[in-house]
Amino acid sequence: MHVDELPTPALIIEADAFEHNLATMAAVHPGSRLRPHVKAHKTTAIARAQAAHGHRGFTCATPREVLGMAAAGLGHDLLLANEVLDLARLRAMGAAQADAQITVAVDSPETIAAAAAAGLANVLIDVDIGLPRCGCLPTEAGRLADLARSKGLTVRGVMGYEGHLMMVRDRVEQRARVDAAVALLLQAHADVGGEIVSSGGTGTHDLHDTTRPRGVNEVQAGSYALMDTQYSSVGFPFRQACFVVGTVIASKASLAVADVGLKALGMDHGNPSIDGATVRFCSDEHITFASDEGANPPVDARVRVIPAHIDPTMALHDTAWLVRGDEVIDRWPIDLRGW
Amino acid sequence: MHVDELPTPALIIEADAFEHNLATMAAVHPGSRLRPHVKAHKTTAIARAQAAHGHRGFTCATPREVLGMAAAGLGHDLLLANEVLDLARLRAMGAAQADAQITVAVDSPETIAAAAAAGLANVLIDVDIGLPRCGCLPTEAGRLADLARSKGLTVRGVMGYEGHLMMVRDRVEQRARVDAAVALLLQAHADVGGEIVSSGGTGTHDLHDTTRPRGVNEVQAGSYALMDTQYSSVGFPFRQACFVVGTVIASKASLAVADVGLKALGMDHGNPSIDGATVRFCSDEHITFASDEGANPPVDARVRVIPAHIDPTMALHDTAWLVRGDEVIDRWPIDLRGW
Numbered sequence: 001m002h003v004d005e006l007p008t009p010a011l012i013i014e015a016d017a018f019e020h021n022l023a024t025m026a027a028v029h030p031g032s033r034l035r036p037h038v039k040a041h042k043t044t045a046i047a048r049a050q051a052a053h054g055h056r057g058f059t060c061a062t063p064r065e066v067l068g069m070a071a072a073g074l075g076h077d078l079l080l081a082n083e084v085l086d087l088a089r090l091r092a093m094g095a096a097q098a099d100a101q102i103t104v105a106v107d108s109p110e111t112i113a114a115a116a117a118a119g120l121a122n123v124l125i126d127v128d129i130g131l132p133r134c135g136c137l138p139t140e141a142g143r144l145a146d147l148a149r150s151k152g153l154t155v156r157g158v159m160g161y162e163g164h165l166m167m168v169r170d171r172v173e174q175r176a177r178v179d180a181a182v183a184l185l186l187q188a189h190a191d192v193g194g195e196i197v198s199s200g201g202t203g204t205h206d207l208h209d210t211t212r213p214r215g216v217n218e219v220q221a222g223s224y225a226l227m228d229t230q231y232s233s234v235g236f237p238f239r240q241a242c243f244v245v246g247t248v249i250a251s252k253a254s255l256a257v258a259d260v261g262l263k264a265l266g267m268d269h270g271n272p273s274i275d276g277a278t279v280r281f282c283s284d285e286h287i288t289f290a291s292d293e294g295a296n297p298p299v300d301a302r303v304r305v306i307p308a309h310i311d312p313t314m315a316l317h318d319t320a321w322l323v324r325g326d327e328v329i330d331r332w333p334i335d336l337r338g339w
Numbered sequence: 340m341h342v343d344e345l346p347t348p349a350l351i352i353e354a355d356a357f358e359h360n361l362a363t364m365a366a367v368h369p370g371s372r373l374r375p376h377v378k379a380h381k382t383t384a385i386a387r388a389q390a391a392h393g394h395r396g397f398t399c400a401t402p403r404e405v406l407g408m409a410a411a412g413l414g415h416d417l418l419l420a421n422e423v424l425d426l427a428r429l430r431a432m433g434a435a436q437a438d439a440q441i442t443v444a445v446d447s448p449e450t451i452a453a454a455a456a457a458g459l460a461n462v463l464i465d466v467d468i469g470l471p472r473c474g475c476l477p478t479e480a481g482r483l484a485d486l487a488r489s490k491g492l493t494v495r496g497v498m499g500y501e502g503h504l505m506m507v508r509d510r511v512e513q514r515a516r517v518d519a520a521v522a523l524l525l526q527a528h529a530d531v532g533g534e535i536v537s538s539g540g541t542g543t544h545d546l547h548d549t550t551r552p553r554g555v556n557e558v559q560a561g562s563y564a565l566m567d568t569q570y571s572s573v574g575f576p577f578r579q580a581c582f583v584v585g586t587v588i589a590s591k592a593s594l595a596v597a598d599v600g601l602k603a604l605g606m607d608h609g610n611p612s613i614d615g616a617t618v619r620f621c622s623d624e625h626i627t628f629a630s631d632e633g634a635n636p637p638v639d640a641r642v643r644v645i646p647a648h649i650d651p652t653m654a655l656h657d658t659a660w661l662v663r664g665d666e667v668i669d670r671w672p673i674d675l676r677g678w
């Protein structure tokens with residue numbers, strides 16, 4: 001099928017850019033030193049491609065992602081890097097341990113009790129290293145690990161996500177702040193033990209030396225595979241691989257309108273982009289834009305919209321189309337959506 | 340089932356507020372004088388409740404909404420208030436005319452040709468009355484109507500959406516600008532003919548007198564049924580009826596975190612709200628907030644998050660739970676998502 005035959009809005013992935021991104025990251029953090037984050041794509045076919053590049057452990061943000069990965073045979077080593085209190089979902093993950101190794105993040109007596117009650121075997125202590133969100137104080141981590149072990153849980157190590165540092169523009173400052181955050185994580189790890197010290201994201205992936213003994217030994221990056229305009233602005237060697245293709249439904253002298261609206265785009269990072277055009281605003285089912293030079297594209301032309309934030313964009317589509325040049329070469333269900 | 344038993348994030352609709360909103364709007368624009376916009380909820384069960392209040396015609400934004408409404412037996416008079424070039428989808432709507440009356444908006448020779456080619460019977464001329472998006476010039480409307488009739492299409496009238504005026508805060512200024520926009524629409528209608536003059540939204544619903552001869556005779560409001568923080572800020576007599584319920588997964592002195600993130604919320608209007616708390620930021624699966632007074636809610640407590648924009652929030656959930664007090668009284672599939 002030709003890409004222009006796709007019904008729009010159509011979320012497409014350019015195979016060559018995608019493969020480039022996977023290979024580039026695998027060269028920096030090969031094998032188990034990268035634990036790709038599934039939340040960035042919610043697609044088992046993409047996880048399978050990451051596994052083919054040598055990464056057999058994955059990070060998940062929701063029970064649905066964990067259960068879907070396990071069901072897809074990608075359950076070699078799944079980390080739910082998030083706190084869950086829902087006993088039904090925890091028990092479902094407990095049952096899935098027959099086919100998958102599952103480790104859940106805990107940061108409180110309540111989350112430890114819930115994991116133990118659900119029959120989960122493995123936990124990891126989630127440590128607050130500066131992002132004002134989940135995670136225990138570094139000084140509490142050892143006590144929580146002891147509590148978990150007292151309930152029969154295996155404590156595999158620590159994680160800490162420096163999400164507040166992903167977009168620090170001055171890379172010298174960013175490195176210093178990441179190092180300080182990692183120092184907190186290592187302080188916690190000294191008290192917790194276990195083989196895993198997990199941290200990082202696409203925005204800090206190159207600031208973690210995963211070869212260093214007693215340092216961060218795995219990075220949780222996800223966005224690098226598909227990219228978005230926010231991460232592209234940093235200058236990493238990853239290419240934009242994901243676009244939402246639209247059809248121009250109105251074209252005037254001053255503007256054009258395509259059928260890619262805010263129900264097809266994660267909007268928390270602001271408007272998406274169109275190469276060679278200025279985006280004016282998005283409505284539920286429309287993007288209004290104007291060409292930077294020359295006439296606006298005519299009615300029925302196709303445009304490629306670049307998401308500002310890839311993760312929530314994927315959550316709005318049920319299908320990703322893999323394309324090479326003008327040819328659609330595969331159809332991937334975005335099969336890990338929901339909770 | 341008790342509302343606290345729902346798996347979270349859970350999109351709930353408070354039945355009493357919802358019924359109040361439907362009754363309040365039906366008193367202002369009864370029967371065919373309101374053509375409720377389905378894009379605001381994407382849920383046939385909600386449309387059915389609106390029909391029970393006397394509104395038998397509906398506005399849709401996508402072919403999926405039209406086809407789903409027709410399949411649900413709600414096809415008395417469906418207006419697709421959007422331009423579509425996709426022949427396969429237009430033909431599907433053509434085929435659905437056996438069970439439904441379907442009218443599609445057109446604003447160009449291309450959209451007229453597509454509607455005719457697909458075997459659609461009815462169109463309506465979409466007129467640009469100030470929102471920089473779709474719609475023909477008012478002075479072009481008559482010519483397009485003639486073109487449509489020359490292709491065998493029935494032209495049912497005109498529509499124009501003053502979306503740029505929904506949030507004008509000075510209501511005197513808003514009324515003057517709405518009147519000027521409507522004057523453009525009526526100018527077009529004089530050239531087009533047909534029985535329908537369709538306009539308006541929740542933000543301007545009370546500025547259209549749908550009883551006036553030769554004026555706007557139907558309003559396309561949608562958000563009024565469920566509401567969001569943006570429309571609540573205006574002071575209309577509609578109540579907040581939709582919430583996304585979350586579970587607190589972490590609680591500290593300075594903040595708490597619940598499992599309602601930006602994959603559960605339309606974010607284009609900014610952060611959602613929590614009564615009695617200040618929202619700091621949303622991540623993919625988290626909302627970080629702090630109580631305005633007193634301690635933050637403990638781990639495993641429930642919180643109700645109020646969406647800033649209802650339409651794209653509905654597009655992220657597959658289920659709406661109808662609740663009265665603490666009791667869940669119905670489960671409504673959000674069955675018109677996608678395109």
